Amino acid sequence: MFEKFTAEARRTVVLAQEDARSRHQGQVRTENLLICLYDPPGAESVGAEVLTRAGLPRSQAAAAVQAIARSDTSGPDAQKLWQLGIDLDAVRSQAEEAFGPGALERTRAGRRRAKEGHIPFDVAARQALELTLREALDLGHRHLGTEHLVLGLMRAEAGAAAHIMAAAGLTLDSLRAAVAELAPRP
Amino acid sequence: MADATGVAAAASSKDPAEGLAAVAALRALQESLEELQVVNARQHGWSWQQIAAVLQVSKQAVHQKYRRLGY
Known part of the structure; x- marks a missing residue:
């Protein structure tokens, strides 16, 4: 299409x-x-x-x-972690406070997540x-x-x-x- | 909202697919945090030996995993 x-x-x-x-x-x-x-x-x-x-x-x-x-409770990883009692947004903002914007996403695991994460409609x-x-x-x-x-x-x-x-x-x-x-x- | 989510999570916590997927997400997050901390430690002049000691892993393991990042 x-x-x-x-x-x-x-x-x-x-x-x-x-x-x-x-x-x-x-x-x-x-x-x-x-x-x-x-x-x-x-x-x-x-x-x-x-x-x-x-x-x-x-x-x-x-x-x-x-x-x-x-x-919105955001992406799939956030929801899974939330079940464990972990607030991904809170972790992310802590990481960004210490290491700058997008810190988590810049790591190897973060980039892998982004690449694998083809986002469907x-x-x-x-x-x-x-x-x-x-x-x-x-x-x-x-x-x-x-x-x-x-x-x-x-x-x-x-x-x-x-x-x-x-x-x-x-x-x-x-x-x-x-x-x-x-x-x-x- | 948080309460409803919590109840839903408690109700489904015995579902293996959800439980395992949650662990996988946690591992990915752990990988990211470890990398941030290791890189930061190297930038602060820490040796691989010092980093390994605090991470409670062998020096070889941490060096092998992160040396390619150029630190």
Whole structure:
């Protein structure tokens, strides 16, 4: 499916994986895809343009995603250690206080964890990607761009991204209208 | 939240798959912490002998494991 993605849409997917990893998540979720549409700053995607125009600017999206991230018990290792009564986040912050940011991740065992840790998409994120394809097909577009990804995220109702967008007053119709207003691609 | 997690953990603690996976995660964490401490000790001028003594392993074991890190 990824071969029809525009370079920008691929970049968003790759950034979402990195975002999930940096948040110590076990899976890539829809909110990771949503927030990475706005990256990198200064070179935002077409999808971010659609979102901003429809009423969800970067700052608002980032705050909403951050609010969810805080209430999350993070990645699979953290959960396993938690069963043993060990708070990985506490250990990590101690290590970083003494040895600098990312100290644990820089060690050999840490790098092995990161490499082995190909982070899969969760159910809602997979659904969003499938619906991205559907939206592009419905519009008769041959490319899969970040604007379609926005629509896919909105339609994946089980995902947090859809909730964040809905809470900001966005609807599928308003987003489709914003996509239609985009300048036609060369 | 923490209470609910604790209860869930207690209820499933006899599941071998979960128990073993937790131990594996702990070992990986232990590896990371050991490396941080060994590297730090070397940077503070500790000998392999001194490090091994405190870690309670043989000097050969610790040297063999960490010499390739360049310390």
